[in-house]
Amino acid sequence: GPGDPELLTVQAVKALRRATVALVDDLVQPGVLRYLKRSARIVRVGKRGGCASTPQAFIHRLMVAEARQGEQVVRIKGGDPFVFGRGGEEADALRAAGMAVQVVNGLTAGIAGPAAIGVPVTDRRHSPGVALVTGHAQDGGQGPDWAALARSGLTLVVYMGVARVAAIVAGLREGSLPAHTPVAVVSAAHTPRQRHAITTLADLVDTVAQQQLASPALLVVGEVVRCSPRAALLPAVQQVA
Ligand code: SAH
Numbered sequence: 001g002p003g004d005p006e007l008l009t010v011q012a013v014k015a016l017r018r019a020t021v022a023l024v025d026d027l028v029q030p031g032v033l034r035y036l037k038r039s040a041r042i043v044r045v046g047k048r049g050g051c052a053s054t055p056q057a058f059i060h061r062l063m064v065a066e067a068r069q070g071e072q073v074v075r076i077k078g079g080d081p082f083v084f085g086r087g088g089e090e091a092d093a094l095r096a097a098g099m100a101v102q103v104v105n106g107l108t109a110g111i112a113g114p115a116a117i118g119v120p121v122t123d124r125r126h127s128p129g130v131a132l133v134t135g136h137a138q139d140g141g142q143g144p145d146w147a148a149l150a151r152s153g154l155t156l157v158v159y160m161g162v163a164r165v166a167a168i169v170a171g172l173r174e175g176s177l178p179a180h181t182p183v184a185v186v187s188a189a190h191t192p193r194q195r196h197a198i199t200t201l202a203d204l205v206d207t208v209a210q211q212q213l214a215s216p217a218l219l220v221v222g223e224v225v226r227c228s229p230r231a232a233l234l235p236a237v238q239q240v241a
């Protein structure tokens with residue numbers, strides 16, 4: 001789940017209780033680990049905290065090695081393991097090594113984060129759907145086509161986007177998304193450090209800088225942001241585009 005241990009699924013809790021070894025990412029809140037057996041070994045494989053990131057191949061090898069020694073391995077990630085979570089790659093690597101794998105879905109931050117401030121991402125009065133996109137291009141790869149997304153009419157939920165907010169705004173404006181389009185930024189949703197801002201595309205870069213809204217954070221772009229009870233200060237109609 002996105003943070004709060006109360007948002008774990010029953011399946012997740014059962015898997016945690018069975019585990020003898022847990023490989024844990026940074027985004028996982030400490031309260032989640034309370035469901036592990038006391039005897040379970042915890043291995044932190046996160047990418048934050050100033051340490052060099054744990055290479056993905058190392059994580060794969062470690063899971064396989066532990067399982068081969070008879071351990072019951074649980075891999076704990078933030079949100080849903082298949083939404084920007086590398087869960088697909090990890091499951092592939094395990095299956096290739098002949099391991100039995102169970103994937104336990106979780107509540108993705110891209111849905112639960114907006115909901116934490118009252119934003120329903122597919123509210124039919126405002127939008128025909130939602131696109132979950134990364135703001136962070138793969139090494140050497142291309143990022144999303146922001147101009148095309150701007151023209152899609154979908155609510156946009158951008159993961160890993162706060163550090164690249166200027167480029168994202170420029171791309172969306174290129175696709176003619178109006179400057180007055182509402183945008184919410186939700187940081188550390190469903191954790192004790194949750195913070196948010198509600199602004200417009202025109203003011204987004206300044207808002208993120210002034211309010212120091214840092215990762216992990218989501219951008220929610222679209223008229224659905226007006227559904228938030230906290231959006232009352234947004235101008236209803238603005239003349240400048
Ligand atoms: N698998 C995760 C996403 C991992 S990618 C999921 O389904 O939620 C990491 C990005 O997710 C962060 O950069 C941020 O954009 C978002 N994120 C994860 N947890 C978050 C939280 N509690 N609040 C806001 N954004 C979060």
